[in-house]
Amino acid sequence: xxxxxxxxxxxxxxxxxxxxxxxxxxxxxxxxxxxxxxxxxxxxxxxxxxxxxxxxxxxxxxxxxxxxxxxxxxxxxxxxxxxxxxxxxxxxxxxxxxxxxxxxxxxxxxxxxxxxxxxxxxxxxxxxxxxxxxxxxxxxxxxxxxxxxxxxxxxx
Numbered sequence: 001x002x003x004x005x006x007x008x009x010x011x012x013x014x015x016x017x018x019x020x021x022x023x024x025x026x027x028x029x030x031x032x033x034x035x036x037x038x039x040x041x042x043x044x045x046x047x048x049x050x051x052x053x054x055x056x057x058x059x060x061x062x063x064x065x066x067x068x069x070x071x072x073x074x075x076x077x078x079x080x081x082x083x084x085x086x087x088x089x090x091x092x093x094x095x096x097x098x099x100x101x102x103x104x105x106x107x108x109x110x111x112x113x114x115x116x117x118x119x120x121x122x123x124x125x126x127x128x129x130x131x132x133x134x135x136x137x138x139x140x141x142x143x144x145x146x147x148x149x150x151x152x153x154x155x156x
Contacts, residue, residue, distance in 0.1 A: 045089075048074065049082050050119040053091060056106050057116035064103045091115060 055071055056063040065083070069076045083106060086092040091112035094104045108116060134142065 045086075045115070046082070048072065048078075049086055049091075050115065050122075052079070052082055052086065053108060053112050053116045054119045054123075056092065056108050057113060057120075060107055061105075063106045066103070068106075086112070 051072055052068055055068055059067065065076045065079045068079045068083075072079070083092060083094070087094060089111075090109055093107050093109060095107065096102075096104060137145065
């Protein structure tokens, strides 16, 4: 690849990163708007807490600190802090299994299930937008995009 092509690619990456940061701020606002529209106050829950509730909803028999930490790539203490807040808010219940009295597992209350559904809706909206974007590319172009994104992820 020529230097000018590399420079153009570098500029495109820089533009992408800056645009992404701006859009993430808007996405946070959209998430808060969606929560408010469903009757929840905007400052009560973080996106991490919404992700936790979605995982508990999807994997009710596996949802303990270790599982959630691994799935979200965040520390167990961070999971504990988020879970404790969710328990205080009445979104999550903790319990021990009869055959495993060591590990604490989590289930959602009715309110937690409703919020998990809101979170799933937010993800569906995002996925639909990505699919529309990807529909613009051929299979060969998508393979190149995948290769680039994997290489970029390995650089992080």
